[in-house]
Amino acid sequence: MIYITRRERFNAAHRLFRSDYSDEKNAEVFGKCSNPLWHGHNYELFVTVKGEVDPETGFLVNLKTLSLLIETLVISKLDHKNVNLEVDFMKDKLASTENLAIGIWNELVTPLRELGAELYCIKLCETENNFVEYFGN
Amino acid sequence: MIYITRRERFNAAHRLFRSDYSDEKNAEVFGKCSNPLWHGHNYELFVTVKGEVDPETGFLVNLKTLSLLIETLVISKLDHKNVNLEVDFMKDKLASTENLAIGIWNELVTPLRELGAELYCIKLCETENNFVEYFGN
Amino acid sequence: MIYITRRERFNAAHRLFRSDYSDEKNAEVFGKCSNPLWHGHNYELFVTVKGEVDPETGFLVNLKTLSLLIETLVISKLDHKNVNLEVDFMKDKLASTENLAIGIWNELVTPLRELGAELYCIKLCETENNFVEYFGN
Amino acid sequence: MIYITRRERFNAAHRLFRSDYSDEKNAEVFGKCSNPLWHGHNYELFVTVKGEVDPETGFLVNLKTLSLLIETLVISKLDHKNVNLEVDFMKDKLASTENLAIGIWNELVTPLRELGAELYCIKLCETENNFVEYFGN
Amino acid sequence: MIYITRRERFNAAHRLFRSDYSDEKNAEVFGKCSNPLWHGHNYELFVTVKGEVDPETGFLVNLKTLSLLIETLVISKLDHKNVNLEVDFMKDKLASTENLAIGIWNELVTPLRELGAELYCIKLCETENNFVEYFGN
Amino acid sequence: MIYITRRERFNAAHRLFRSDYSDEKNAEVFGKCSNPLWHGHNYELFVTVKGEVDPETGFLVNLKTLSLLIETLVISKLDHKNVNLEVDFMKDKLASTENLAIGIWNELVTPLRELGAELYCIKLCETENNFVEYFGN
Numbered sequence: 001m002i003y004i005t006r007r008e009r010f011n012a013a014h015r016l017f018r019s020d021y022s023d024e025k026n027a028e029v030f031g032k033c034s035n036p037l038w039h040g041h042n043y044e045l046f047v048t049v050k051g052e053v054d055p056e057t058g059f060l061v062n063l064k065t066l067s068l069l070i071e072t073l074v075i076s077k078l079d080h081k082n083v084n085l086e087v088d089f090m091k092d093k094l095a096s097t098e099n100l101a102i103g104i105w106n107e108l109v110t111p112l113r114e115l116g117a118e119l120y121c122i123k124l125c126e127t128e129n130n131f132v133e134y135f136g137n
Numbered sequence: 138m139i140y141i142t143r144r145e146r147f148n149a150a151h152r153l154f155r156s157d158y159s160d161e162k163n164a165e166v167f168g169k170c171s172n173p174l175w176h177g178h179n180y181e182l183f184v185t186v187k188g189e190v191d192p193e194t195g196f197l198v199n200l201k202t203l204s205l206l207i208e209t210l211v212i213s214k215l216d217h218k219n220v221n222l223e224v225d226f227m228k229d230k231l232a233s234t235e236n237l238a239i240g241i242w243n244e245l246v247t248p249l250r251e252l253g254a255e256l257y258c259i260k261l262c263e264t265e266n267n268f269v270e271y272f273g274n
Numbered sequence: 275m276i277y278i279t280r281r282e283r284f285n286a287a288h289r290l291f292r293s294d295y296s297d298e299k300n301a302e303v304f305g306k307c308s309n310p311l312w313h314g315h316n317y318e319l320f321v322t323v324k325g326e327v328d329p330e331t332g333f334l335v336n337l338k339t340l341s342l343l344i345e346t347l348v349i350s351k352l353d354h355k356n357v358n359l360e361v362d363f364m365k366d367k368l369a370s371t372e373n374l375a376i377g378i379w380n381e382l383v384t385p386l387r388e389l390g391a392e393l394y395c396i397k398l399c400e401t402e403n404n405f406v407e408y409f410g411n
Numbered sequence: 412m413i414y415i416t417r418r419e420r421f422n423a424a425h426r427l428f429r430s431d432y433s434d435e436k437n438a439e440v441f442g443k444c445s446n447p448l449w450h451g452h453n454y455e456l457f458v459t460v461k462g463e464v465d466p467e468t469g470f471l472v473n474l475k476t477l478s479l480l481i482e483t484l485v486i487s488k489l490d491h492k493n494v495n496l497e498v499d500f501m502k503d504k505l506a507s508t509e510n511l512a513i514g515i516w517n518e519l520v521t522p523l524r525e526l527g528a529e530l531y532c533i534k535l536c537e538t539e540n541n542f543v544e545y546f547g548n
Numbered sequence: 549m550i551y552i553t554r555r556e557r558f559n560a561a562h563r564l565f566r567s568d569y570s571d572e573k574n575a576e577v578f579g580k581c582s583n584p585l586w587h588g589h590n591y592e593l594f595v596t597v598k599g600e601v602d603p604e605t606g607f608l609v610n611l612k613t614l615s616l617l618i619e620t621l622v623i624s625k626l627d628h629k630n631v632n633l634e635v636d637f638m639k640d641k642l643a644s645t646e647n648l649a650i651g652i653w654n655e656l657v658t659p660l661r662e663l664g665a666e667l668y669c670i671k672l673c674e675t676e677n678n679f680v681e682y683f684g685n
Numbered sequence: 686m687i688y689i690t691r692r693e694r695f696n697a698a699h700r701l702f703r704s705d706y707s708d709e710k711n712a713e714v715f716g717k718c719s720n721p722l723w724h725g726h727n728y729e730l731f732v733t734v735k736g737e738v739d740p741e742t743g744f745l746v747n748l749k750t751l752s753l754l755i756e757t758l759v760i761s762k763l764d765h766k767n768v769n770l771e772v773d774f775m776k777d778k779l780a781s782t783e784n785l786a787i788g789i790w791n792e793l794v795t796p797l798r799e800l801g802a803e804l805y806c807i808k809l810c811e812t813e814n815n816f817v818e819y820f821g822n
Contacts, residue, residue, distance in 0.1 A: 002509050003544040011264065013150040013175040016332065029331060031338060032217035038150040039217040040177005042264055048544075053513070057440060058427065058505030063541055064442060080169035080176040094332030098276050102327070127148065127179055130337055133277040133322075139783050140818040153606065166605060168612060185818075190787070194714060195701065195779030200815055201716060231606030235550050239601070267611055270551040270596075285812065287698040287723035290469070303468060305475060306765035312698040313765040314725005316812055354717035354724040368469030372413050376464070401696065401727055404474055407414040407459075422675065424561040424586035443628035449561040450628040451588005453675055491580035491587040538559065538590055564743065577742060579749060642743030646687050650738070678748055681688040681733075 003120055004060045005048040006067055010075050013040040014083035014095040038082065044131075045074070045104065046123035049112055061117040069115065073107045097126045101134040109136070140257055141197045142185040143204055147212050150177040151220035151232040175219065181268075182211070182241065183260035186249055198254040206252065210244045234263045238271040246273070277394055278334045279322040282344050284353035287314040288369040312356065317374075318399040319348070321382065323391035335391040343389065347381045371400045375408040383410070414531055415471045416459040419481050421490035424451040425506040449493065455542075456485070456515065457534035460523055472528040480526065484518045508537045512545040520547070551668055552608045553596040556618050558627035561588040562643040586630065591648075592673040593622070595656065597665035609665040617663065621655045645674045649682040657684070688805055689745045690733040691752055695760050698725040699768035699780040723767065728785075729810040730759070732793065734802035746802040754800065758792045782811045786819040794821070 015038050016030035026034040033039070047070055051060045077087050083095040089103045101124040109119045125131040152175050153167040163171040170176070184207055188197045214224050220232040226240045238261040246256045262268040289312050290304040300308040307313070321344055325334045351361050357369040363377045375398040383393045399405040426449050427441035437445040444450070458481055462471045488498050494506040500514045512535040520530045536542040563586050564578040574582040581587070595618055599608045625635050631643040637651045649672040657667045673679040700723050701715040711719040718724070732755055736745045762772050768780040774788045786809040794804045810816040 001546070001548060002512070003546075004509065005542050005544070007540040009264075011176050011178055013177040018330075035217050035219070037219040037222050038175050038177065039148050039219070040150040040175065041148055042179040053507075053509045056429075058507030058510045060509055060543075080172050082172070082174035082176070085174050096327075096332030098278065098327045098334055099332045101276070127146075129281040131279050132334075133279070135275070135277075137275060138820070138822060139786070140820075141783065142816050142818070144814045155604075190781075190783045193703075195781030195784045197783055197817075233601075233606030235552065235601045235608055236606045238550070266555040268553050269608075270553070272549070272551075274549065283812075285724050285726055287725040292467075309765050309767070311767040311770050312723050312725065313696050313767070314698040314723065315696055316727040354720050356720070356722035356724070359722050370464075370469030372415065372464045372471055373469045375413070401694075403418040405416050406471075407416070409412070409414075411412065420675075422587050422589055424588040446628050446630070448630040448633050449586050449588065450559050450630070451561040451586065452559055453590040491583050493583070493585035493587070496585050538557075566741075644738075644743030646689065646738045646745055647743045649687070677692045679690050680745075681690070683686070683688075685686060 001050055002053055002060050003048050003050045004063070004066075005046050005121075006063060006070060008045045008047070008067070008070050008075050010043050010045065010079035011040065012043060012078050012081050012083050013038045015039065016094060016096060018094070041126050043078070043100075044125040045070070046121070046125075047104075047108065047119070048121040048123070049117035050120040051117050061115060065115065066112075066117070069111055070108065073111060074104050097124055097130065097132045098134075100124060101132045105134050105136060138187055139190055139197050140185050140187045141200070141203075142183050142258075143200060143207060145182045145184070145204070145207050145212050147180050147182065147216035148177065149180060149215050149218050149220050150175045152176065153231060153233060155231070178263050180215070180237075181262040182207070183258070183262075184241075184245065184256070185258040185260070186254035187257040188254050198252060202252065203249075203254070206248055207245065210248060211241050234261055234267065234269045235271075237261060238269045242271050242273060275324055276327055276334050277322050277324045278337070278340075279320050279395075280337060280340050280344060282319045282321070282341070282349050284317050284319065284349050284355075285314065286317060286352050286355050286357050287312045288357035289313065290368060290370060292368070315400050317352070318405075319344070319378065320395070320397035320399075321378075321393070322395040322397070323386055324394040325391050335389060339389065340386075340391070343385055344382065347385060348378050371398055371404065371406045372408075374398060375406045379408050379410060412461055413464055413471050414459050414461045415474070415477075416457050416532075417474060417477050417481060419456045419458070419478070419486050421454050421456065421486050422451065423454060423489050423492050423494050424449045425494035426450065427505060427507060429505070452537050454489070454511075455536040456481070457532070457536075458515075458519065458530070459532040459534070460528035461531040462528050472526060476526065477523075477528070480522055481519065484522060485515050508535055508541065508543045509545075511535060512543045516545050516547060549598055550601055550608050551596050551598045552611070552614075553594050553669075554611060554614050554618060556593045556595070556615070556623050558591050558593065558623050558629075559588065560591060560626050560629050560631050561586045562631035563587065564642060564644060566642070589674050591626070592679075593618070593652065594669070594671035594673075595652075595667070596669040596671070597660055598668040599665050609663060613663065614660075614665070617659055618656065621659060622652050645672055645678065645680045646682075648672060649680045653682050653684060686735055687738055687745050688733050688735045689748070689751075690731050690806075691748060691755060693730045693732070693752070693755050693760050695728050695730065695764035696725065697728060697763050697766050697768050698723045700724065701779060701781060703779070726811050728763070729816075730755070730789065731806070731808035731810075732789075732804070733806040733808070734797055735805040736802050746800060750800065751797075751802070754796055755793065758796060759789050782809055782815065782817045783819075785809060786817045790819050790821060 016033040017026040105122045153170040154163040242259045259271045290307040291300040379396045396408045427444040428437040516533045564581040565574040653670045670682045701718040702711040790807045807819045
């Protein structure tokens with residue numbers, strides 16, 4: 001069993017808020033992250049899969065295939081987008097790093113399995129000081 | 138003559154577009170950076186000042202004072218904000234990294250001089266692959 | 275179950291030595307790290323907590339609260355301090371990275387639980403080439 | 412139980428290919444990584460060992476000893492070398508990051524045990540976007 | 549006048565040697581870098597151009613155009629290649645970082661001028677500890 | 686004319702204070718950096734030299750020679766030392782980053798010239814947020 005990780009990046013806008021909260025309540029709970037005019041981040045995404053090394057190729061998975069799959073299913077939906085308004089798998093969810101990591105896991109887990117790789121971890125870095133890791137429930 | 142640099146960071150939303158362009162023209166010239174629903178970045182800002190070392194303190198400038206000045210005049214106006222809509226010194230300007238660097242220079246050059254430090258360079262990094270440097274005109 | 279990590283930093287002096295060793299023995303066992311006139315480091319601390327995402331906020335834990343707790347209980351005691359002489363939770367302990375990581379764990383585990391978050395890992399980096407991880411015993 | 416990690420680096424040449432594949436097949440499966448005239452990388456190696464803290468020294472393991480062992484058994488064999496042609500423990504293996512990580516594990520696991528440390532993880536970074544982790548089988 | 553920098557990366561094999569030196573002389577002058585079986589690096593390239601901001605676009609130069617030009621004229625010739633054997637603009641030159649930086653300058657300076665941008669600096673990093681900067685002669 | 690930079694690192698203790706100031710005055714001017722029990726840093730040092738490429742070797746200067754000279758004249762005096770108490774070239778000087786950079790310049794400028802390389806810049810990073818550059822007076 002071996003683990004391989006691919007890093008990808010995307011730049012997106014978002015805000016943290018609940019529509020059933022007043023502006024004051026949103027500001028109190030989410031602070032400056034609830035700015036109604038948005039802010040954004042350079043997100044770093046680390047996708048880790050696990051499996052056996054294929055003795056024919058020496059690979060767990062072809063990195064080009066892995067990268068293309070992440071690009072198609074995740075990055076193209078998030079890069080230079082508004083997480084709250086434009087990302088189908090984040091519809092009606094709070095755009096927190098936690099929920100975004102779980103959403104990305106859900107997008108990737110089945111297609112990766114079809115590729116013969118088992119998704120092990122989604123690590124999502126919002127700033128150099130904060131990151132979230134999700135290993136499935 | 139010595140040079141000292143302070144790094145600060147801010148997270149902001151922006152878009153690149155001209156209101157006198159059609160949507161098609163904006164997309165053609167600015168690509169995905171013109172997304173009308175915004176995107177954003179973790180900006181890294183490096184402020185370099187130059188001057189003589191004060192023999193009394195061994196400092197060119199007190200870094201806490203320098204940091205506080207950058208925070209007050211620049212970071213507080215940009216962090217968790219929309220560069221196009223909320224930043225006074227970017228009003229009616231294209232929110233490119235180039236213009237943002239020049240805007241930050243103009244905010245800091247006089248107050249730094251009053252502090253006894255001469256602004257030498259504004260370096261502004263938009264992503265790990267792109268940065269702009271401005272040394273005054 | 276999700277994991278969230280907060281990075282904090284502190285700059286401190288320390289030395290490695292045993293008072294029951296001769297100077298020669300200290301130099302032999304601890305090398306240049308036993309310099310009696312101290313040396314120091316920019317330590318990087320990564321605090322990882324685990325738990326469930328609160329459906330109300332989308333958060334495992336509010337990062338501002340987490341950061342403030344780490345600042346109050348750990349960083350304020352270590353930053354710009356002498357680890358051997360000034361840090362209550364390191365009294366009578368060898369100031370190794372291992373012991374420092376365990377000491378920080380012990381400071382944080384109960385207060386974090388009261389905050390509703392379970393401490394999962396303390397990662398402490400002494401240089402770019404060395405780090406320690408502690409997950410509790 | 413505590414975990415300590417030492418980072419080391421080496422620069423090496425390699426290529427991915429099978430001698431029982433035609434050139435076309437190699438290019439198809441391994442892409443530009445199969446260039447017959449080689450390419451190379453700055454590899455970053457993270458060796459993590461686990462164990463108990465020695466109450467006498469505050470160490471899990473003396474880092475200088477750990478570093479010297481990695482240097483002798485691994486780095487000296489790989490640094491400024493051709494992984495396919497010059498590295499004894501990679502003979503007749505595909506020079507993938509996966510196989511290289513497993514090969515390094517096999518070189519270190521027994522000598523580390525004799526040092527009183529249990530090897531926990533080999534993490535090998537080929538580029539800033541790709542890395543492999545191996546924890547033993 | 550403003551300066552904008554684009555980072556690109558390539559992975560390549562090379563060796564340092566002179567065919568008019570004996571193997572012993574090559575080893576003496578170039579050390580392990582003269583290994584006849586090659587070694588390699590993850591090179592980081594920073595291309596800095598200078599010019600005026602276009603008031604119409606807010607750009608000094610369109611970064612996508614700049615990146616494409618560097619990719620076409622430099623990266624495609626170097627990435628996953630052997631610098632000594634396969635790179636036209638390094639033919640009959642010692643494959644040192646210095647010569648490689650000068651070679652890249654010469655490839656880019658005229659095409660960039662035709663793009664309306666003046667090449668200011670080529671910075672080429674061979675490892676995390678060494679880099680070369682060339683500003684033209 | 687080309688520029689080559691070598692990075693070296695050292696870990697040291699220091700404090701900022703004047704013996705002709707009261708403790709209160711030191712705390713007021715230098716803040717927590719004046720802690721009488723010391724603190725410390727992982728300093729990063731970038732030494733840049735300039736000159737012509739030697740057509741025989743392709744080098745401006747042999748990096749191994751450059752690194753050894755910096756190690757002998759600077760790093761061995763600073764690493765795991767107390768800057769205020771143990772460093773000959775900092776005697777009777779305030780241990781600020783500015784003064785340390787100037788002190789390192791003075792140690793290196795003549796020996797580098799004898800090596801045939803002209804010292805161009807000393808860049809000294811105290812933390813990830815602060816650095817000083819000195820180009821000679």
